[in-house]
Amino acid sequence: NAGVTQTPKFQVLKTGQSMTLQCAQDMNHNSMYWYRQDPGMGLRLIYYSASEGTTDKGEVPNGYNVSRLNKREFSLRLESAAPSQTSVYFCASSEGHEIYEQYFGPGTRLTVT
Amino acid sequence: QQPVQSPQAVILREGEDAVINCSSSKALYSVHWYRQKHGEAPVFLMILLKGGEQKGHEKISASFNEKKQQSSLYLTASQLSYSGTYFCGTEMGVYGGSQGNLIFGKGTKLSVKP
Numbered sequence: 001n002a003g004v005t006q007t008p009k010f011q012v013l014k015t016g017q018s019m020t021l022q023c024a025q026d027m028n029h030n031s032m033y034w035y036r037q038d039p040g041m042g043l044r045l046i047y048y049s050a051s052e053g054t055t056d057k058g059e060v061p062n063g064y065n066v067s068r069l070n071k072r073e074f075s076l077r078l079e080s081a082a083p084s085q086t087s088v089y090f091c092a093s094s095e096g097h098e099i100y101e102q103y104f105g106p107g108t109r110l111t112v113t
Numbered sequence: 114q115q116p117v118q119s120p121q122a123v124i125l126r127e128g129e130d131a132v133i134n135c136s137s138s139k140a141l142y143s144v145h146w147y148r149q150k151h152g153e154a155p156v157f158l159m160i161l162l163k164g165g166e167q168k169g170h171e172k173i174s175a176s177f178n179e180k181k182q183q184s185s186l187y188l189t190a191s192q193l194s195y196s197g198t199y200f201c202g203t204e205m206g207v208y209g210g211s212q213g214n215l216i217f218g219k220g221t222k223l224s225v226k227p
Binding site for chain 2: 045050096100102104107
């Protein structure tokens, strides 16, 4: 099992460009999440999907959109990148949403110039 | 709404104990603890659910005081491998959770020296 995979690992964008971060899990998990991590800020939830077919906003959703393509895949799109979106992005998944641990992917380091 | 973790950083010698605290101003449904090593993804340690249910690794212990809206993580007989940043993630709710919508604290950096 690969667990949670993310592509790409690194990306540099110019302000105004768009891109999609891909996330896939092979653990048959129901719930998936997107976080961003900035120095000194901890992890902040952008969007989550409690189950296939549903998505909800987290703490910092502005400037992002998500798609739960199927049970395995959950993508994050930046329509018009801004320097404030420079961050490390983590995708995570869990079997459910109560007493279930979240498994994190390796992260994508995004720089917007 | 972000929970407050204390201390922000702690340095230990191998074999020493440490306590990391996480407190919230809102009623909590659950508290999740994760450890992250530099340049790596966070790794699950423990979940504490309102009502007393827990799930976690055998060598890690934690408490959840629902009335005080705070949780503590206890690291005993620390090893070099315990080094990293510890995050608590809180799920708000009085009667139920929020489907995994966690708000994380800023982290506590733990360094264990030989």
